[in-house]
Amino acid sequence: MLELPVGRYVMYLRKSRADEERERNGEFETLGKHERELSAMCRRMAVPVEMPPLRELVSGESIAARPRFQELMEMVQARELAGVVVHAVDRLGRGDMMEYGYILSAFQFTRTLIVTPGKVYDPADPIDLQQLQLQMFFANTEMTGIKRRMREGKDQAVRDGQFIAAHAPLGxxxxxxxxxxxxxxxxxxxxxxxxxxxxxxxxxxxxxxxxxxxxxxxxxxxxxxxxxxxxxxxxxxxxxxxxxxxxxxxxxxxxxxxxxxxxxxxxxxxxxxxxxxxxxxxxxxxxxxxxxxxxxxAKRSAPLRNPLAGILRCAKCGRAMVYAKSDPRRTGRCYEYVRHPLNRACTCPPAPLSLLVGLVSESLESAALECEVAAESGEDPAKALETEREGVESAIAKASAKVERLVELYVSGGMDAPEYVERRRDMDARIAEMRARLDELAQERPEPPEAVAMRLKDIMRALRDDDVPPSDKNALLRAMVERIDYANDADGRGNPQVAITIHMRR
Ligand SMILES: [Zn+2]
CATH class of the missing domain: 3.90.1750.20 (Putative Large Serine Recombinase; Chain B, Domain 2)
Structure with a gap:
């Protein structure tokens, strides 16, 4: 018999779908029976299994819906266990291949043994690993059959007019x-x-x-x-x-x-x-x-669900943050959040979408307030622009006058050719720079601050209105906002510490 390594061994008990079907037909209580069988086996094999066992009482489909199994996987991943005692290999999964892959690799990397009445599996051993994969695969195909039979039963019940959903609707x-x-x-x-x-x-x-x-x-x-x-x-x-x-x-x-x-x-x-x-x-x-x-x-304009799509970007790498939705079957409720796109070089913790939309609308609100204060104090960006334009024009006029004097000096013989060429080149370059700035200023059409404040408030109100489709919110935001930088220094417990920087369009 295999010499088992020393260390902690725990027993994990869970019913399979087939066990549940048998119990409904009036058969014995499965978990108690398995516990007795496995305890006897451990005594025979001198496996120092810890008591009491981890008993799964719910029949959850996903890992998240199986709290005892989560505890077990945490212990495995923390390398606390030498082995896990189970009735059959398929008790470790609940019938989907992705989940099995994750479970097996955790056991493999931590060299945690799987002890069953038929065999002790070492997942670090290639032959054992292959057997485990096969066992899980066949359990999976059996599972598919059971699921199909259950579904057919449910379909018939619904055709008969029965109400079989988990919860009654309001009323x-x-x-x-x-x-x-x-x-x-x-x-x-x-x-x-x-x-x-x-x-x-x-x-x-x-x-x-x-x-x-x-x-x-x-x-x-x-x-x-x-x-x-x-x-x-x-x-x-x-x-x-x-x-x-x-x-x-x-x-x-x-x-x-x-x-x-x-x-x-x-x-x-x-x-x-x-x-x-x-x-x-x-x-x-x-x-x-x-x-x-x-x-x-809403669908005609764009089937968008994220009002911040394409606007909210990682502050470190500039990639657009991705919209995602939680699985209500795992988290108990359905909530929307944004996360960093999968990337090796850069990452950033996720945050709830509602938190971000709230932050953005708050920031827009305070920006609107600043604009209103500027309007009341008589600040007019059009006037400021005019002042700058006049300043540049007079500087160009002064520089042109200097060029004329330089020419006079050279023609009258007061300056030699190399010196004239050098000074003339510097002055021409300065004048060209100022003319370029003048062209830029001619392109700018500054809005009065009270108009900016009104547009900011429109966006803010739209963001807070649940009846405005996200695509419309997105279009309104894009009209004024270039991008929003996102940073999140979440604490260890997963509480988001979000900071955003809004870059307005010019
Ligand atoms: Zn990034």
Missing amino acids: YDKVRDARGMKTLAPNEWAAWARRAFEWTADPATSMSEISRRLKAAGVPGQWDPQRVKVLIRNPAYKGMVSWNVRVTKIKGRDGMTIEKCHAKGDEPILADGLHPAIVDDELWDAANRRLKAGESH
């Missing part, structure tokens, strides 16, 4: 009907959901106003225009059920991180629900027509 409770079918029953908030539809159907009421009213009435939920739109788009309110409208996709980036993004599912299902409608078809359609009208306007 409904999840219930089971007399036949045991999953459905919805209206509750005390149904009237407010209906009001949200009536307000949305009226184009005179802004989406921010609607979210403000819902908030003021104490309607449960974090109301903002985006969430009101999600409510209005939900076909459950007209008595329908939907499924597969959005699916999660896994995207690989630089081989080590896993990014999930939402994409349209291939076959969305929309069926008559078993539950009663809160609004009729006409009202639902009217409210959704209003949302579509707003959207098509």
Whole structure:
């Protein structure tokens, strides 16, 4: 038998999807059974495994949704463990290849053993590594089959009109009907959901106003225009059920991180629900027509989501910061942020988009205030420009007079040829420089400070208005702002310390 290295060994317990299916069919409690089997194995093999084991109680899909596994990976990456004891290799992953790649390389680089009842794997050994990869691959294909069966079951439930989503929409409770079918029953908030539809159907009421009213009435939920739109788009309110409208996709980036993004599912299902409608078809359609009208306007101009696109740049290297969205399944909520483009030479911590938009609009507000103060104190950039132009013109006239005197001196024999040529060349160069500056000044059209202040305030107001599409905000900003330099000295705990420098167009 393999001589196991000394060090810490921990046991990690997690159910597989197949275990969960078996448990639903009335079989034993899986984790307890695995713990007993693995403890017996450790005693047999004299593995000094630590107790209690890390028990995963939730059945999260991603690493972030499995807190015990995160603890385990932290210990592995900190090189604290000699080995991890698991029931089967596939317990370390949850069925996606990108995740397996990341997990295996962590075990490989730290030489952490994987101890299973069948075999002890050393990921630093090429043959063991290949076996681990194969094991994980087959677990993955098995996983795909289980997922497909579950999805088919769900599809059928939706076609039957059952409501199977995790959370009931506002105004409904999840219930089971007399036949045991999953459905919805209206509750005390149904009237407010209906009001949200009536307000949305009226184009005179802004989406921010609607979210403000819902908030003021104490309607449960974090109301903002985006969430009101999600409510209005939900076909459950007209008595329908939907499924597969959005699916999660896994995207690989630089081989080590896993990014999930939402994409349209291939076959969305929309069926008559078993539950009663809160609004009729006409009202639902009217409210959704209003949302579509707003959207098509935004999409025609540009499908931008980031008002700072192309403007916000890294202060160190000048690369444009990239817009990104957090995965709501990992972070629990969906928030937008900006990050440095992937680059070896330069990097900079990310920051929430809302924080940056807030900083920019605050800076524009104080710049507008400065312009107003300048206007009140009678500062006029047009006048300043005129003064400079007059100054340059008179300097040119004086220099030309000197050239004339120089010519006179030379012609009258008071100066020899080499000296004349040298002094004449210097003076001609100075005059050419001043004429160039005069041409520059002729190009400048300074705006009065009160006009600048007004434009700055327009941009500031647009940035703060949730109903203005990001593409319009971007166009307004670009008209006045050349670029915004971004720097972030985040502290170790990830709190952003953002500094921005706004460079206005001249
Ligand atoms: Zn940079």
